[in-house]
Amino acid sequence: MDGTFKDNDISHIVEADRAHVWHHLSQHKPYETTDPRIFVEGKGMRIWDQKGKEHIDAVAGGVWTVNVGYGRESIADVVREQLVKLNFFGGSAGSIPGAIFSEMLISKMPGMSRVYYCSSGSEANEKAFKMVRQIAVKRFGGKKHKILYRDRDYHGSTIACMGAGGQYERNAHYGPFPDGFVSVPHCLEYRKHEQAGAPDENYGVWAANEIEKVILREGPETIGALCLEPVTAGGGVITPPDGYWERIREICDQYEILLHIDEVVCGVGRTGTWFGYQHFGIKPDMVSMAKGVASGYAAISCLVTTETVFDMFKDDASDPLNYFRDISTFGGCTAGPAAAIENMKIIERENLLENTIAMGDYMLDQLNALSDKHAVIGQARGKGLFLGAELVEDRASKTPMSEKMVGAVVADCMQQGVIIGATNRSVPGKNNTLCFSPALIATKDDIDQIIGAVDGALGRVFG
Numbered sequence: 001m002d003g004t005f006k007d008n009d010i011s012h013i014v015e016a017d018r019a020h021v022w023h024h025l026s027q028h029k030p031y032e033t034t035d036p037r038i039f040v041e042g043k044g045m046r047i048w049d050q051k052g053k054e055h056i057d058a059v060a061g062g063v064w065t066v067n068v069g070y071g072r073e074s075i076a077d078v079v080r081e082q083l084v085k086l087n088f089f090g091g092s093a094g095s096i097p098g099a100i101f102s103e104m105l106i107s108k109m110p111g112m113s114r115v116y117y118c119s120s121g122s123e124a125n126e127k128a129f130k131m132v133r134q135i136a137v138k139r140f141g142g143k144k145h146k147i148l149y150r151d152r153d154y155h156g157s158t159i160a161c162m163g164a165g166g167q168y169e170r171n172a173h174y175g176p177f178p179d180g181f182v183s184v185p186h187c188l189e190y191r192k193h194e195q196a197g198a199p200d201e202n203y204g205v206w207a208a209n210e211i212e213k214v215i216l217r218e219g220p221e222t223i224g225a226l227c228l229e230p231v232t233a234g235g236g237v238i239t240p241p242d243g244y245w246e247r248i249r250e251i252c253d254q255y256e257i258l259l260h261i262d263e264v265v266c267g268v269g270r271t272g273t274w275f276g277y278q279h280f281g282i283k284p285d286m287v288s289m290a291k292g293v294a295s296g297y298a299a300i301s302c303l304v305t306t307e308t309v310f311d312m313f314k315d316d317a318s319d320p321l322n323y324f325r326d327i328s329t330f331g332g333c334t335a336g337p338a339a340a341i342e343n344m345k346i347i348e349r350e351n352l353l354e355n356t357i358a359m360g361d362y363m364l365d366q367l368n369a370l371s372d373k374h375a376v377i378g379q380a381r382g383k384g385l386f387l388g389a390e391l392v393e394d395r396a397s398k399t400p401m402s403e404k405m406v407g408a409v410v411a412d413c414m415q416q417g418v419i420i421g422a423t424n425r426s427v428p429g430k431n432n433t434l435c436f437s438p439a440l441i442a443t444k445d446d447i448d449q450i451i452g453a454v455d456g457a458l459g460r461v462f463g
């Protein structure tokens with residue numbers, strides 16, 4: 001092979017992949033007898049595999065990423081232009097697309113002020129953790145260093161992010177994790193019967209107050225930050241109950257705790273607002289984002305902070321250690337912000353936030369209609385085009401459907417040429433929520449096709 005790819009080379013590509021590629025999230029034994037799936041081309045909502053089979057993609061690139069859809073020539077054009085002009089300079093220098101995108105981004109995030117560039121969601125979260133630790137050292141004699149994370153939330157694949165990860169079955173093989181990460185309970189109202197003392201009314205405020213209890217137990221003077229997903233993604237597409245976020249903000253203010261919101265999935269339009277937290281009228285102190293920032297056209301992530309957080313790192317310039325002594329090499333790659341600028345322009349030009357709200361409502365209605373027909377759907381939920389359908393063995397006990405059966409539904413849809421996902425549950429061996437996150441360009445016809453496939457799959461698997 002000379003590095004070029006022609007259709008008739010596909011058997012070689014498959015063999016090269018089988019021989020040398022270590023796939024993410026994969027047990028490789030089955031690839032000894034079956035071909036790995038390789039996607040070759042995409043356009044809009046559709047994607048074709050190595051056998052030429054067309055699929056409609058209901059999960060935006062598998063992992064909630066390709067918000068503006070595949071095959072966007074305008075993004076490729078601006079990235080090409082930028083790379084030819086200047087592809088990279090790392091370290092302390094700025095760049096033209098970096099400056100422009102920061103201005104655009106901050107204009108969508110009232111109250112926020114500074115953008116720190118890096119290249120993955122995990123990395124953006126690590127930057128936030130490091131800032132919290134440094135603020136603790138600088139201002140609180142090292143004491144206010146603990147970071148609270150929530151059961152069922154996920155913040156990334158690095159060792160520290162796993163230490164802050166509430167999907168415990170994913171962490172099982174990778175400890176020990178660093179000290180100073182403390183878990184708080186989840187806020188999934190549908191499963192409140194599993195939480196001792198959960199009330200019938202005002203569950204949201206109660207769930208937030210459960211976090212306050214952990215703060216008081218640990219000592220507020222030891223807690224630097226609370227890190228939460230606005231709508232929990234891989235932990236089950238958990239939309240927060242009413243009153244939850246408002247109470248969370250109050251608690252953080254009361255105990256001088258930074259509120260770090262992980263928008264790696266929800267950020268840049270997924271839920272129908274620019275950011276998930278904007279549904280709840282609250283202001284964060286730090287926001288991490290990645291996937292939708294450039295819809296996968298380039299690897300870019302950002303940690304955005306308020307000016308107050310930023311100022312803490314420049315208040316004593318005579319001390320040579322008094323700045324954020326951190327770098328991300330590929331934070332200096334200009335493809336990321338160049339792609340992000342055009343990605344954001346597309347969302348505005350094509351009114352994709354409005355489409356996300358309208359199509360999200362439509363899709364949730366369709367999922368609810370499916371649940372009238374299929375008793376295995378315990379609850380359909382979500383915001384915008386970020387939706388889930390939790391499957392249960394029976395509605396009264398809410399016993400989670402087995403991972404095997406949920407997997408069979410996903411596989412049946414794949415067979416029909418419809419790619420859907422399934423999320424993780426924080427109990428070993430459970431993975432019981434079907435997941436939908438089509439590109440923000442989805443139409444009613446696209447959604448009907450996806451829902452039709454799920455209907456057929458549920459009928460075949462459980463019928």
Ligand code: PMP
Pocket residue numbers: 063120121122123125154155156157229233234262263264265290
């Ligand atoms: N936070 C959340 C909420 C995520 O879902 C993910 C990835 N699925 C991450 C962080 C980590 O992002 P990355 O894989 O880019 O490191």
